[in-house]
Amino acid sequence: MPAQQPLSPSLSPSPTPSPAPVTVLGLGLMGSALAAALLKAGHPTTVWNRTAAKTGPLAAQGAQPADTATEAITASPLTIVCLTTNDSVRSLLEPEADALKGRTLVNLTNGTPSQARELAAWAEAHGITYFDGGIMAVPQMIATPGAYIFYSGSDEAAFATHRPTLAALADIKWAGTDPGLAALYDLALLTGMYGMAAGVAQAFALTGSEGIPARELAPLLTDWIVAMTHGVVPGTAEALDTDRHLTDVSNLAMNREALPNFTDTFAEQGLRAGLFESLQELLDRAVEQGYGADGFSRLVTLLKKD
Numbered sequence: 001m002p003a004q005q006p007l008s009p010s011l012s013p014s015p016t017p018s019p020a021p022v023t024v025l026g027l028g029l030m031g032s033a034l035a036a037a038l039l040k041a042g043h044p045t046t047v048w049n050r051t052a053a054k055t056g057p058l059a060a061q062g063a064q065p066a067d068t069a070t071e072a073i074t075a076s077p078l079t080i081v082c083l084t085t086n087d088s089v090r091s092l093l094e095p096e097a098d099a100l101k102g103r104t105l106v107n108l109t110n111g112t113p114s115q116a117r118e119l120a121a122w123a124e125a126h127g128i129t130y131f132d133g134g135i136m137a138v139p140q141m142i143a144t145p146g147a148y149i150f151y152s153g154s155d156e157a158a159f160a161t162h163r164p165t166l167a168a169l170a171d172i173k174w175a176g177t178d179p180g181l182a183a184l185y186d187l188a189l190l191t192g193m194y195g196m197a198a199g200v201a202q203a204f205a206l207t208g209s210e211g212i213p214a215r216e217l218a219p220l221l222t223d224w225i226v227a228m229t230h231g232v233v234p235g236t237a238e239a240l241d242t243d244r245h246l247t248d249v250s251n252l253a254m255n256r257e258a259l260p261n262f263t264d265t266f267a268e269q270g271l272r273a274g275l276f277e278s279l280q281e282l283l284d285r286a287v288e289q290g291y292g293a294d295g296f297s298r299l300v301t302l303l304k305k306d
């Protein structure tokens, strides 16, 4: 009787890989949230922070505190760093090049695309696999639905190895093999957010100047911004990608004439005009260049420096 054939690989029960070890450098609000999520997902997690006392709460959750950054880095194949700025990342990690050699570094510190590219070039020169990331979440949102992180870096295959670990933090959005792209997407989304925040501040200042409680404006403003966003963002994208800016909705010439109603009112109410001054300048330039019949998408093209 022939020996029983082994089950085909597709039918054999595949052992669940145990969660990979990981190191987190930087235990501020965000780094602590990242480390806590990794611990919750069962990853053996080594932590280090410049101010050692911040390792305490994570050690209580099962993390292994390291006395030095070198000790932390050499404990895991993957190190995640999340500090205040990329200058602090450089000053911390440049002396750690030997410890990082042959390992993977994921930098989730907010920075610029050029900083990310410079760090990637430094890492490559020292045999370190580097990925940059942009976190689209506040610490409380880490490991909850809706949170995601952009990643970019030249070695997409190596990224696949660490995907299961990084998935414990937030959904993953791969931005591309140019290491600067995660920061670019991150800054683009935050640009929209800061623009909205500036508009919201201006709106509250306006109603506040007549003593209207902010809570009265809040629901109106929320619904208005959501409704406008749903129309304006996809409409602008369509106009830009097709290079068709003419509009039958709300043209620049009309908006240019309407804008002084805002700036005049701000002045009358004793308020600064904030972003509206640059918007007025942009609208003036658009109309003077003959784009009065176009929609707001035309302004995107005028933001390029000459």
Ligand code: FVH
Residues within 6 Å of the ligand: 026, 027, 028, 029, 030, 031, 049, 050, 051, 054, 082, 083, 084, 085, 088, 089, 091, 092, 108, 109, 110, 111, 135, 136, 137, 138, 139
């Ligand atoms: N918190 C948030 O909502 C945002 C969400 C999106 C992503 N950002 C970015 O994440 C980075 C860290 O932000 P954070 O909120 O964790 O910031 P802090 O709580 O202030 O913690 C800063 C940590 O950085 C350490 N640190 C600073 N400089 C150095 C240095 N030269 N060497 C070593 N470590 C340094 C600091 O250490 P310590 O002060 O506790 O000793 C903290 O661990 C940031 O890029 C956000 O833009 C967060």
